[in-house]
Amino acid sequence: MKTLFGILTVVILFSCGSNTVIYPDKPKTNHETFSYKEGDTTYVMQKYFLVMLKKGPNREHSKEEAAEIQKKHMEHINWLAKTNKISVAGPSDKHETISGFLLFNTETMKEADSLAKLDPAVKAGRLVVETVPWWAAKGSKLK
Known part of the structure; x- marks a missing residue:
């Protein structure tokens, strides 16, 4: 019907x-948005959540344990991507404390933070999470 x-x-x-x-x-x-006009163009901005995956306090795993944690970490990121919870993910390049970034497309910071903390690498203490709100044009794409 x-x-x-x-x-x-x-x-x-x-x-x-x-x-x-x-x-x-x-x-x-219920994503938080606002719009503003500049000349003849109206821009719609949406709040996203940037998660910084920082090096955690427990990095003394054996090579085999670290490899297994990394495998599960990547499975978690793939799951986040398949469920459309993240828009972008990737490692940092030789940063002292930040291992990588996830850009969440969730309605709340609490949801983004909770999903990031489900990561097996976070649970194992290899990574810790810092989540911050971030505004971008709704539907922004990398170029």
């Missing part, structure tokens, strides 16, 4: 000459 309603809605809109398409099942989010 929903599909029939959606098809009829699109057919009616196009037959009336409208350029509007209605998506009745599109999920709504």
